[in-house]
Amino acid sequence: MSKISVVSAVVAVSALMSSIDCAQAASKCVKGEHKPPFSLGxxxxYSVPTWMKQTTDTITQEVDQLKSQGLVSKLMITDAQGNAxxxxxxxxxxxxxxVDAILIDAGSATALxxxxxxxxxxxxxxxxxxxxVDTDELTAKIDTDQLEWGQAxxxxxxxxxxxxxxIIVMNGPAGISVSDDRRKGAESVLKAHPDVTVLAETNTEYNVAPAQEAMTNLLFAxxxxxxxLALGGSLSAGAVLAMDKQGRALVPMTGENYRQFLELWKDKGLKGWATMQPNWLGALAAYTAVQALQGKDVPAFVKVPLPVIDDASLASYIDRAKDFPSDGYIYSRYDQAMFAKLLAQK
Incomplete structure (x- = not known):
């Protein structure tokens, strides 16, 4: 074989291997013809809780930006009203x-x-x-580490x-992965400290009224x-209100970036700790979908770091409270540059 033939063969093989590598690098599920602008679902x-309303807002804002970049044509939104x-x-x-992509906040870990x-x-x-959900037959999962949430x-x-x-433990709805995983994370710590007794615990919606009612009943008993140990922000706000109404002395309490809880924490001098499930996880999902549809390889799991809200950082959240609903969550700032860094994590 001539040198030219050998070189040609090498080039051909290299091109073939490159195309195979690109095919293997493509994000899971994405196949067939997808050309921008893309349609998203x-x-x-459910849309009633304020957390979900704020999440939808971050999605629509991100989609508007992607539309301006010529990458998305439309967004189809549905509301299952809590029914899987x-x-x-x-x-x-x-x-x-x-549609080219579907964004899902699941109502069941298995039904979907x-x-x-x-x-x-x-x-x-x-x-x-x-x-x-507990299946891996999808492109990517995006979340904070809920086990770490509960452990911390x-x-x-x-x-x-x-x-x-x-202590009293307050959980979100049973059967929802966010709630169940936070409780599992907390359990790993509680088991290691047998002198900490869980007097009672409850599961309620992530809303203040049912949390306050549940805590009121637990306080009577x-x-x-x-x-x-409240594993959700509106849960801790309900707990503070219940204790206050009964004239009970406030005790150390965990929570989340729920505005009312953070304000009660400051106003009443509570010993508190909180973290955040950012509402912009939805916006990140929309951004990630478009990256995948453009042929880029996205991680199967995108881990979003958990921030810590304590006495040192509380004021920085309270200072921005006016920009969020009175019954909403004060979440951290985000942009596409930050999203790109999160997708580049190894």
Whole structure:
């Protein structure tokens, strides 16, 4: 074989290997022809809670920016009103409409698996954030580490009460991955500290009124408590209001970046700790979907670091409170440059 033939063969093989590498690097589920501007679907489990309204706002704002960049044409939004079966039907309608990508905050860890696999099989990018499903037949999951969330909250509580005492645990809805995983994370710490007694615990919606009612009932049944391990911001706000109404002395309490809780924390001199499930996880999901549709390889799991809100950082959140709903969450700032850095994590 001549030198020219050898060189030509090498070039051909290199080109073939390069095309194989590119094909292997493509994001999962994305196949077939996807050309900008893309159509996106946002399958919301429910729109009533303020957290979800704020999340939808971040998605629509991100989509508006992507539209201005010529990358997105439309956003289809559905509301399952808390019903996982309805959410399945709405996702199916998005598949039938041949959207390019679907964003999902799941109403069940398992019920959506089949329809998600169907979307993936049809070449649709599927991005799951916040409340996660237990299937990997999708493009990417985007979340903070909920186990770490629970562990950090429980660690802080144990230190505040000196490694022993009686606490009440407040959880979000049972069966929702965010709530269940936070509780699992907390349990790993509580088991290591047998002198910390869980007097009682409850599961409620992430809303102040039901949390306050639940805490009121628990206070009547438990006169002596040393701390409240609330694994959600509106839960801790409800706990503070319940204790205040009964004239009970406030105890160390964990929570989240819920505006009312942060304001009560400051006003009442509470011993508090909080972290955040950023509402812009939805915006990040929209950005990630477009990256995947453009042929870029995105991580199967995008981990968003958990910030810590303590006495030192509380004021920086309170200073921005006026920019958020009175019953909303004060979340951190975000932009596409930050999203690109999160997707580049190894």
């Amino acid at each position: 946002w399958a919301n489990i 079966n309805t959410q399945i039907q709405q996702i199916q309608s998005m598949i039938d409409a041949k 698996n089949r329809v998600i696999a169907d979307a993936c099989g049809k070449g649709i990018a599927v991005l799951n954030f916040d409340s996660l 909250a429980a660690d802080w509580m144990v230190k505040q009460i000196g490694g022993k005492g009686k 438990n006169s002596d408590i040393d701390g409240v």
